[in-house]
Amino acid sequence: MPMNSFAIHAGSMFDGFSLSGPATVHVSGDRIVRVDRTGALPADGRQVVDLGPSACLLPGLIDTHVHLAFDAGPQPVTSLTSASDSDLLAHMRAAARSALMAGITTVRDLGDREYLSLTLVDEFAGNPELGPEILPAGPPLTTPGGHCHFLGGEVEGVDALRAAVRERHARGCAVIKIMASGGNMTPGSVPPHMSQYGLDDLRAVVDEAHRLGLPVAAHAHGTQAIREAVEAGVDSLEHVTFLSADGVAADSELIEIIVRKGTFVSLTLGLEPGEAVQPPKALAKHVEAILDTYGNLHKLGANVVIGSDAGIGPVKPHNVLPHGVADLARLGVAPLDALKSMTSLAARLCRMDGRKGRIAAGADADILVVNGDLEHDPAAVLDVQAVFRAGVRVR
Structure with a gap:
C-alpha cells in the first residue's frame, strides 16, 4: 500500500452533481481510487481521516x-x-x-x-x-x-x-x-x-x-x-x-x-x-x-x-x-x-471533465471538506474543515 494511501470519511458528500449521505473516499497517491457511498470504514488498516458526521466532502x-x-x-x-x-x-x-x-x-x-x-x-x-x-x-x-x-x-x-x-x-x-x-x-x-x-x-x-x-x-x-x-x-x-x-x-x-x-x-x-x-x-x-x-x-x-x-x-x-x-x-x-x-x-x-470537479474513482484527489448543510445553507461552503490538493492535505 503506498505511503500516501488513506481514506477520508464524512457525514455527507456532494460529488459535483448531487448530495448523498455518509461517504468514505479512498485516495492513493494523487488520485481518488474508490468512493464508498455507504460510508463504511476501510478494513485494510489504511489511515482514515474521519472528519465527523457534520462534515461534507465536495470536489475542490x-x-x-x-x-x-x-x-x-x-x-x-x-x-x-x-x-x-x-x-x-x-x-x-x-x-x-x-x-x-x-x-x-x-x-x-x-x-x-x-x-x-x-x-x-x-x-x-x-x-x-x-x-x-x-x-x-x-x-x-x-x-x-x-x-x-x-x-x-x-x-x-x-x-x-x-x-x-x-x-x-x-x-x-x-x-x-x-x-x-x-x-x-x-x-x-x-x-x-x-x-x-x-x-x-x-x-x-x-x-x-x-x-x-x-x-x-x-x-x-x-x-x-x-x-x-x-x-x-x-x-x-x-x-x-x-x-x-x-x-x-x-x-x-x-x-x-x-x-x-x-x-x-x-x-x-x-x-x-x-x-x-x-x-x-x-x-x-x-x-x-x-x-x-x-x-x-x-x-x-x-x-x-x-x-x-x-x-x-x-x-x-x-x-x-x-x-x-x-x-x-x-x-x-x-x-x-x-x-x-x-x-x-x-x-x-476547462476541458478537465473526469479529472476535476467531481468525487469519483479516477479523479484528482482535490477535495474540500466543509461543515454544515450545503443543500440549504450557502454559507456552509465557507466553513472549511480541510483541503486536499492532489492527495496532499494542505489545511
Whole structure:
C-alpha cells in the first residue's frame, strides 16, 4: 500500500452533481481510487481521516476567471506595473496559496504579465501544496492601447492574432483570452460597451486556437461583442453584462442563441463581505439589471460557471470564489446548483471533465471538506474543515 494511501470519511458528500449521505473516499497517491457511498470504514488498516458526521466532502472548487498578478488592492494596475517580475511572482505565489486555503484547487488565470503564471505552473507541478492547478492564458489579446494593454498582449490584424495564438500555445498556455470589448480598468481604452475586435478577428482567434486544441475565453461586456463572440464560436463569455451606451439591454434572442449553442457564461460573482463595494462607474448604475440578467441566464438553461475576477480590487481577494454560492442563491439559484457551477460544470468548460470537479474513482484527489448543510445553507461552503490538493492535505 503506498505511503500516501488513506481514506477520508464524512457525514455527507456532494460529488459535483448531487448530495448523498455518509461517504468514505479512498485516495492513493494523487488520485481518488474508490468512493464508498455507504460510508463504511476501510478494513485494510489504511489511515482514515474521519472528519465527523457534520462534515461534507465536495470536489475542490474551480474559479474560471482570476488574475493572480493583481493584488486585490485599491490600485491593482499601479501595483502591477510598478512591480519587478520577482516581486510580482512573490505576490502571485501568495495569491495562489490564499485561493488554495479556501478550497479553490483549480484556477483559470485569464491575464498575467510576461507569462509569469507559467512559472508557477512549473513550480507547483511537483509541489501541489503550494497552490491550485493553474490554467494560464498569458497576456490577454487586446488592441493597441486597449483594455489591459499594460499586460503586454497588444495585437491587431488577423495574421498577427493567429500568430499570437500560436505563440501562447507554444509556450504552454491552456486557454486563449481575448478582450472582445473594452473594460473598466484601463484609462484611455474604449468603454466596456464598445467592441475592440470585429467578427473576422474573433473568428481567426477561435479557428487557430481550436486547431491547436485550446479553448477561447472572450471578455465581453457590450451586446455587440457578446453576439460576435458567440457567432465566432468562443468557448466562454466573461462578464456578459449586455452593456449598451444607454445602460443594460439584455437581448432575449441572443440569450436563446447562447443557450442553444451551449456557450459557457462565466459570471462575475463573489464579493468579500465587509468591504465597501464601489462598482466601476460604467457599471455602478446597472448592478441590479446585470444581476437580473445573470439570474435569467441560469433560469433559461445557460451553462453558467462563476469566474470571480479575483485580484481586481479589495472586494476581490483571491479566496473570494466561495462567496459566489451565496450570490447565486440571492438570484434564486439553489445552493447545490451554484456548487455545480464551481465544480462539475466548470470542469467541463476547462476541458478537465473526469479529472476535476467531481468525487469519483479516477479523479484528482482535490477535495474540500466543509461543515454544515450545503443543500440549504450557502454559507456552509465557507466553513472549511480541510483541503486536499492532489492527495496532499494542505489545511
